[in-house]
Amino acid sequence: MLRADVSVTRARPKNRPLTGDLVQLLTPEGARRRDPVYDPVVADVDDEQLTALYEDMVVVRRFDTEAVALQRQGQLGLWPPLLGQEAAQIGSARALRDDDFVFTSYRENGVAYCRGAQPADLMRVWRGTALAGWDPRSIGMATPQVMIGSQTLHATGYALGCVKDGVDSAVVAYFGDGATSKGDVHEAMVFAASFQAPVVFFCQNNQWAISEPVGLQAQRPIADRAPGMGIPSIRVDGNDVLAVLAATRVALDRARRGDGPTFIEAVTYRMGPHTTSDDPTRYVDAADRTEWAAKDPIARLERLLKLSDERVSQIKEKADSFAAAMREACYALPDPEPLSVFDHVFVEPTPELLRQRSQYAAYLAMFEGDEH
Amino acid sequence: MATMTMAAALNDGLRHALDDDPTVVLLGEDIGQLGGVFRVTDGLQRDFGVDRVMDAPLAESGMMGVAVGLAYRGYRPVVEIQFDGFVYPAVDQLVTQVARIHYRTGGAVRMPITVRIPYGGGIGAVEHHSESPEAYFAHTPGLRVVTCANPQDAHTMIRQAIACDDPVVFFEPKRRYWVKGEVSDELVGALPLDRARVVVEGSDVTLVAYGPLVVTARDAALAAVDDGLSVEVVDLRSLSPLDLDALEVSVRKTGRLVIAHEAQGNAGLGAEIAASITDRCFDVLKAAPVRVTGFDTPYPPAKAEDHFLPDLDRILDAVDRVMGRVHSLTGWRAS
Secondary structure (H helix, E strand, C coil): CCCCCCCCCCCCCCCCCCCCCCECCECCCCCECCCCCCCHHHCCCCHHHHHHHHHHHHHHHHHHHHHHHHHHCCCCCCCCCCCCCHHHHHHHHCCCCCCCEEECECCCHHHHHHHCCCHHHHHHHHHCCCCCCCCHHHHCECCCECCCCHHHHHHHHHHHHHHHHCCCCCEEEEEECHHHHCHHHHHHHHHHHHHCCCEEEEEEECCEECCEEHHHCCCCCHHHCHHHHCCCEEEEECCCHHHHHHHHHHHHHHHHHCCCCEEEEEECCCCCCCCCCCCHHHCCCHHHHHHHHCCCHHHHHHHHHCCCHHHHHHHHHHHHHHHHHHHHHHHHCCCCCHHHHHCCCCCCCCHHHHHHHHHHHHHHHCCCCCCC | CEEEEHHHHHHHHHHHHHHHCCCEEEEECCCCCCCCCCCCCCCHHHHHCCCCEEECCCCHHHHHHHHHHHHHCCCEEEEECCCHHHCHHHHHHHHHHHCCHHHHCCCCCCCCCEEEEEECCCCCCCCCCCCCCHHHHHCCCCCEEEECCCHHHHHHHHHHHHHCCCCEEEEEEHHHCCCEEEECCCCCCCCCCCCCEEEECCCCEEEEECCCHHHHHHHHHHHHHHCCCCEEEEECCEEECCCHHHHHHHHHHHCCEEEEEEEECCCCHHHHHHHHHHHHHCCCCCCCCEEEEECCCCCCCHHHHHHHCCCHHHHHHHHHHHCCCCCCCCCCCCC
16 A cells, blocks of 8 residues: 555645644643543643643743734844744643753743743843853753754753763753754654653644645654654644643653653644744635634633633733843843954864954954944 | 874774763764774774764764764764765754854853864775865864874874864874874873974975875975975964964965865865965065865866875975976966
């Protein structure tokens, strides 16, 4: 029997509806679905903890919205909104321990928030005042990667280091559906499988790589790729924070036990543009968006939890205050000192860099006293 | 002191590095049981185990990216690229990650990765096994690029490279792997990794070479004596950063500069050296610097490689050119 069930010659592929096995513990309507495999994994998650996850998602959506506004107001050069992907990011990041490490793409600001990034940390890169928002080792999260998929190899190498160190820390590599076409992602899976590295490949399939639908990257569910590499995979409703938490816990436990890598495909949807520079009206079908809006990750938790007005407004207040702090931190970020561009190329500057630095300093000094 | 080949010196240098620092990890294709296709890692997996001398899946980008992760975790990976022409799949990770993570993170995360690459021609190999891609890496900020020309430097420099907190691309002149020489273990007092060395003193012409052509340049200097010429040979050793101070000292003495390398001339190391030294020494230069390099062609088939590779005669011809001698075969200065 032919394995390919699609024509490779068709024109533009369409995003197909979700089909097949998908781990889901919370329906879009806010009902709790029973699952014999994944329920025990989240048996400890009571309403209070669910509310904490809800709060995280509200805060993250709020500051994400604020960042888009800051970009529109010219305060940020660019911002990659995560709107719609809150559950995928919060559910996975809240499964982590402090001694775990994550290597992400640039859209994982929700993950960064969970790891402990401060409001200013989230602004630096996008305002253009630094190439990294934070010291990676201080929050257990690498500088978000701009090159697509490169970080999956870094995660694998770091995970090998954890094994060498004899610790049971685990590593999560975050990437998108577009990255699954990259050689580096495949190479990372091969290395991870060969060496049984304690790494979780967490793919947020948000259906889009800028304007390219996932159908251009994969003819089968993305989660199907991993088993061929010897890596078990889980396909999870990425808009269901509880299911994502459960799947990530299962994967992390496997990693800690020495059972090697796991691949998670969190099926979600990018409700906003790729970045603030993008115009999705040129390629997104409005009906698609409406369909996914009904699966909103935050709304389904609201329906389930039925929080009091007072609790909801407390959470909203926290979200507003984080967003306000972020805006303030953004304004307060100083431009880099001109001569700082020469710093840290090497651990110790080379004679040539020192020469260029002092020449440029002398050049700048000629303008001192001028009106700028 | 012991007499050994360059390959054996590299092996022993790696052994010292593995002994000296438990965070040193070797990663490469066929470096384990086989000992590497040039046997540079012979016996190291046996003695240090599969966790420290790791045979990697056949993926150069994969090795480089995994090395980044290991360095993030505090390790000091040494990646072997089997042949020069196989490095290109790893260039993405090298240029976009290895070279700039220290810069990107404002100095918070160091990348003490050493990338060993057997390079250069002269062994009658098939395509992609004789290349000299050093200029690509020298052009990349954040990478140190070095090469050795004798067993002693091979031994010392590989240890210095591994101990260096910056990423180092370490080019090994594969056709000199079997050249023998005296090797001492002593690191104290050794010339730093980023310094050039005068290997033959002279007064008429400065001849700069590195890697496989240093031996050729020494032979050329010896032959030039018969012509009544005193050629100073400088072994560059560090291709990035360049030891321009050492080159300037030599050129201020001789007033003439010849640069020899196997790599293609266009936008190569020779161009950078010629420009930088002209900038520094214009007042004392008696002639325009002359480059003698591989041609601006892909590396030719093995039976034609002797035409591509600068040899003793082509180097001497370049010396004649820079001296303005009429019997230079290629010099536009000759009538």
